[in-house]
Amino acid sequence: MHKCATYYSVVLCLLLGATASLRAGDELPSKVLKPSGGVESISLGADGRWLVTGCKEDTRLWDLKADDPSAKSIVVRGSAGPVSPDDRWLMTAGNDRTIRLWDLKADDPSAEGREVARYEADWEPVRGVAISPNNRWLVTVGGDRAHGLQFRQPLAGHGRG
Amino acid sequence: MDFSSDSRWLVTGGDDGLTRLYDLKATDPGSKPLVLGGHTKGESVGEVRFTPNGRWLVTGGRDQTARRWDLRTIEDSPRSEVLRGHTSWVEFLAVSPNSRWLVTAASAFGDFDRAVRLWDLEAVDPTAVRAVLGGHGGSLQDAIFSPDGRWLVSRTSDKIVRLWDLKATKK
Numbered sequence: 001m002h003k004c005a006t007y008y009s010v011v012l013c014l015l016l017g018a019t020a021s022l023r024a025g026d027e028l029p030s031k032v033l034k035p036s037g038g039v040e041s042i043s044l045g046a047d048g049r050w051l052v053t054g055c056k057e058d059t060r061l062w063d064l065k066a067d068d069p070s071a072k073s074i075v076v077r078g079s080a081g082p083v084s085p086d087d088r089w090l091m092t093a094g095n096d097r098t099i100r101l102w103d104l105k106a107d108d109p110s111a112e113g114r115e116v117a118r119y120e121a122d123w124e125p126v127r128g129v130a131i132s133p134n135n136r137w138l139v140t141v142g143g144d145r146a147h148g149l150q151f152r153q154p155l156a157g158h159g160r161g
Numbered sequence: 162m163d164f165s166s167d168s169r170w171l172v173t174g175g176d177d178g179l180t181r182l183y184d185l186k187a188t189d190p191g192s193k194p195l196v197l198g199g200h201t202k203g204e205s206v207g208e209v210r211f212t213p214n215g216r217w218l219v220t221g222g223r224d225q226t227a228r229r230w231d232l233r234t235i236e237d238s239p240r241s242e243v244l245r246g247h248t249s250w251v252e253f254l255a256v257s258p259n260s261r262w263l264v265t266a267a268s269a270f271g272d273f274d275r276a277v278r279l280w281d282l283e284a285v286d287p288t289a290v291r292a293v294l295g296g297h298g299g300s301l302q303d304a305i306f307s308p309d310g311r312w313l314v315s316r317t318s319d320k321i322v323r324l325w326d327l328k329a330t331k332k
Contacts, residue, residue, distance in 0.1 A: 026292040028279070031324040038320025041303075048308035053322055064307050069324055 031070035035060055041080055045104025046087040052104075054080025059092055061102075061109055074110045076102050081129040091116075091129055091138070099129070099140065165211040165218075165232070172218060174206030180220050182235065199241045200224050207252050214260035217282055221251030227265045227280070229287050242288050249274040256282075257306040257313075262327070264313065269300035277301050277315060279330070291330055296323075 033039065039053040044064075051062040051069065059080040060073040078092025078100055090102040090109065100113035116138070128141045162173045164185075171183040171190070178201055181194035200206050201224035208221035211232075218230040220241075225248060228241040244265065253266035261283050267274040277294040280287060299318030306313055306327075313325040 026330055028292045028294055028325045028327070029329050030294070030296070030326070033322040033324065039316060039322045040320060042305060042314060042316045042322060044305050044307065044314075051305075051307075051314060055320065064309075064312055064324075069312070 031068065033062060033070050033073075035073070043080070043083050043090075044087070045083060045090065045109075047105070050090075050104045050109060052080055052083065052090055057095065059090075061090075061104075074108065076100075076110045077113060082131055084131050085133050085135055089131075091131065093129060093140070099138075163210050166213050166215050170211070170218075170232075172209045172211065172220075174209040174220060174222070176205040178202040178204045178206060178222065178224070180206050180209060180218075180230075182218075195236065195239065197230065197235075197239050197241070199228055199230075199239075199243075200226065207250070208254040210254050210256055212256050212260040212282065213258060216260065219254055219256065219263055219282075221254045221265060223250045225249060225251060225267070227251050227254065227263070229263075229280075229282060244278075244280055244288055244290070246278055246290050246293075247274055247276075253301050253304070255304040255306070257310070258308055259306075259310055261310075262306065262313070264301075264304045264315075266301035266304075269318070275300060275317075277304075279313070279325075281330075292325075294323075294325055297321075 033053060035058055037055045037058045039055050041054040043052045045052065049063060049065050051064050053060050057079050059076050059078060061076065062069045062073050076092060078094035081091035081093055083090050088105055090104055092100050097118055098115045099117040101116050102109045102113050130139050162171060164171055169186055171185055173181050175181060180197040183190045183194045200222040204223035206220050206222040210219050216232060218232055219227060221227040227244040230241045247267040249267035251265050252268045255264045261281060263280040263282050264277060266277045269275065275297045277297065278290050279292040279294060281291045297317045301315060301317055303316040304313060311328055313327055315323045
């Protein structure tokens with residue numbers, strides 16, 4: 001019995017020691033972003049201002065330049081797709097069969113989502129979207145098809161391209 | 162695998178515990194890689210990453226360690242500093258755009274080491290963990306640094322996103 005107790009206290013000490021060494025370093029303060037449906041993807045827009053979180057049809061933008069970015073979020077329509085290679089445009093695909101672009105350089109990107117494509121009635125829901133590195137093609141896949149669209153950035157003259 | 166930002170090196174991590182650097186400026190880059198031992202032999206090196214500034218190579222392995230390699234001396238005397246603390250396979254590495262911060266996370270398999278660790282690659286002692294990012298209820302899926310150096314954004318398998326204030330790290 002006595003031997004056993006010593007053994008356990010040694011194990012306990014070792015465990016406590018291990019825990020203490022795990023805790024070395026600073027504890028960093030953190031803020032939690034927890035929209036009700038959770039988050040399954042994150043991406044960052046141009047200049048690092050807008051953080052995009054997405055989960056199914058819930059796409060939100062959080063202002064990383066705000067004092068407390070977790071305090072509020074802006075909702076945009078559709079499910080979050082990729083951000084364009086120049087980090088400017090966020091693409092979403094909506095249940096209303098439209099693909100929209102949102103300007104991540106704007107003060108309020110949700111103010112005006114620009115519809116860039118409307119898919120045909122026989123399309124399956126969009127499952128994946130990608131933008132080519134040269135900003136030229138926007139490709140969507142849904143059902144058994146892939147669609148390539150010429151990717152023309154809206155608002156020519158307001159930015160690159 | 163990863164390419165260095167100057168396209169000089171390609172790095173691969175092997176299941177044999179060895180890290181191989183291929184000199185892409187050589188006539189036949191595939192023939193004679195520089196072999197880096199250090200991680201435990203036979204324990205796979207799953208994560209390899211160059212820092213954007215071309216100064217460091219960082220690796221993470223099944224031997225529960227991450228390592229920092231100095232690219233300036235790597236050809237003559239390859240040597241690494243060992244970043245210890247994880248209690249499971251290191252299977253996630255991310256480096257900040259300014260090349261200063263390294264984030265490591267361990268595999269959630271068969272273990273409860275969900276703490277994400279932050280290391281300062283430019284510190285006098287890079288092997289001293291700078292911060293332990295605790296409270297995660299799942300394994301790390303994504304880590305993004307904001308370009309202004311203020312935030313580290315983590316996304317975990319429990320669908321929660323956390324913003325970590327890097328300004329709060331002590332100098």
